[in-house]
Amino acid sequence: MSITVDKEKCTGCGLCEKACPFGAIKIVEKIAVIGDECTLCGACVDQCNLKAISLQRKKLKDVDLSQYQDVWIVAEIKDGKVRNVSFELLGKAIELADELMQDPCVLLIGNNVTKFTQDFSNRGAKKIYIAENEDLKDYHTETYSSVITGIISKYKPNIVLYPATISGRDLAPRIAATLELGLTADCTGLSIKDGLLLQTRPAFGGNIMADIICPITRPQMATVRPNVMEMASANDNENTKIIEIPVNVDLQGLKIKTKEIISASSSECGIPVCEADIIVSGGRGVGCQENFKILEDLANVLKGAVGASRAAVDLGWIPKSQQVGQSGTTVSPRIYIACGISGTIQHLVGMKSSDIIIAINKDPEAPIFNVANYGIVGDLCEVVPLLTEALKKRLSEN
Numbered sequence: 001m002s003i004t005v006d007k008e009k010c011t012g013c014g015l016c017e018k019a020c021p022f023g024a025i026k027i028v029e030k031i032a033v034i035g036d037e038c039t040l041c042g043a044c045v046d047q048c049n050l051k052a053i054s055l056q057r058k059k060l061k062d063v064d065l066s067q068y069q070d071v072w073i074v075a076e077i078k079d080g081k082v083r084n085v086s087f088e089l090l091g092k093a094i095e096l097a098d099e100l101m102q103d104p105c106v107l108l109i110g111n112n113v114t115k116f117t118q119d120f121s122n123r124g125a126k127k128i129y130i131a132e133n134e135d136l137k138d139y140h141t142e143t144y145s146s147v148i149t150g151i152i153s154k155y156k157p158n159i160v161l162y163p164a165t166i167s168g169r170d171l172a173p174r175i176a177a178t179l180e181l182g183l184t185a186d187c188t189g190l191s192i193k194d195g196l197l198l199q200t201r202p203a204f205g206g207n208i209m210a211d212i213i214c215p216i217t218r219p220q221m222a223t224v225r226p227n228v229m230e231m232a233s234a235n236d237n238e239n240t241k242i243i244e245i246p247v248n249v250d251l252q253g254l255k256i257k258t259k260e261i262i263s264a265s266s267s268e269c270g271i272p273v274c275e276a277d278i279i280v281s282g283g284r285g286v287g288c289q290e291n292f293k294i295l296e297d298l299a300n301v302l303k304g305a306v307g308a309s310r311a312a313v314d315l316g317w318i319p320k321s322q323q324v325g326q327s328g329t330t331v332s333p334r335i336y337i338a339c340g341i342s343g344t345i346q347h348l349v350g351m352k353s354s355d356i357i358i359a360i361n362k363d364p365e366a367p368i369f370n371v372a373n374y375g376i377v378g379d380l381c382e383v384v385p386l387l388t389e390a391l392k393k394r395l396s397e398n
């Protein structure tokens with residue numbers, strides 16, 4: 001790729017200079033001049049109202065794929081903590097990098113993120129790239145995507161993995177579109193075949209598993225569902241290289257401004273299912289929307305989240321964001337309590353890796369009992385309130 005400024009159109013307004021995250025543009029005699037620090041991220045192109053700056057892309061056949069090395073993950077930091085999905089991505093990146101004889105690397109972006117390097121080096125990251133800036137404190141589509149696009153253009157990773165979280169799902173397609181790359185969303189499996197990343201994900205509403213490759217462009221990019229891959233385990237790796245990347249951020253030029261961040265715990269659904277340690281899930285057997293209150297009461301006592309089968313979601317009793325299963329979220333909590341859920345394969349694939357499964361169902365033949373560690377045969381409207389009361393009592397005694 002290359003970048004040019006049309007001197008006839010440029011008025012030297014300076015918007016591009018402010019927008020450049022890498023400080024690569026200077027206005028000289030009322031014309032934008034792009035310096036060597038330019039990473040071709042394209043942030044200035046978006047800002048120029050006069051369309052004076054343009055990126056020229058190389059034809060695909062001219063791209064030398066061998067320049068692209070290493071398996072990167074983009075770590076997600078939320079509320080001052082590394083989200084577990086980042087360690088899951090690193091676990092997979094180590095496996096893929098081993099097979100390719102390349103390095104597993106982590107990109108840490110945000111404010112005050114250097115302190116997390118140890119977490120990743122201990123778990124086997126060979127290189128950690130750090131893009132730190134006060135104005136990257138909160139996730140923002142424009143700032144994060146332009147900074148990461150620039151970093152990818154400069155360092156040329158072979159593979160980049162993003163978490164399939166709300167921000168990862170927002171970020172990765174923007175980067176893919178800017179760099180004109182493929183992207184496989186919501187992967188449930190990743191492996192190497194003939195040197196290429198084989199990206200597996202459910203397709204056609206979950207009826208088939210599709211294997212997808214991106215043979216012509218680099219990096220090969222995928223978002224990966226939380227709770228699907230195994231976390232990288234801690235070891236005593238001491239050979240991590242830290243690469244600090246200076247970045248500038250211009251909040252003034254942003255098209256969308258963040259006014260307030262409302263945490264999920266204060267939203268109508270409570271804790272998102274993918275982040276909960278304990279999930280109380282309801283199916284068609286819950287009977288009606290009002291009865292979900294019974295499950296909420298139990299979830300509140302256990303400080304857990306309320307989940308649901310697709311049947312309950314389709315009936316409009318609970319938002320789709322809480323659906324567990326093949327076409328919903330994959331979860332892996334410590335405890336999963338399935339209430340009035342029969343246990344079809346599409347539900348089981350989303351929760352069967354939970355540590356402990358407790359099923360409450362009035363049909364003793366319900367398939368959910370085949371995967372449950374503990375089963376209660378009975379009417380959930382009677383059983384669940386009894387459980388809630390018993391737990392409340394137990395907790396007040398302690």
Ligand SMILES: Cc1cc2nc3c(=O)[nH]c(=O)nc-3n(C[C@H](O)[C@H](O)[C@H](O)COP(=O)(O)OP(=O)(O)OC[C@H]3O[C@@H](n4cnc5c(N)ncnc54)[C@H](O)[C@@H]3O)c2cc1C
Nearest residue numbers: 283284285309310311325326327328340342347362363380
């Ligand atoms: C492509 C595709 C993707 C899908 N994706 C998903 C998905 O992501 N997640 C998902 O969940 N499903 C998914 N499904 C749907 C799935 O096949 C089932 O239809 C659905 O899981 C059934 O939900 P359920 O168990 O709540 O309802 P049902 O199968 O109707 O089971 C209700 C259960 O409640 C019990 N019950 C009834 N009353 C009570 C009571 N008072 N107390 C206790 N127990 C009671 C019954 O005995 C029964 O076992 C998908 C289907 C397809 C085709």
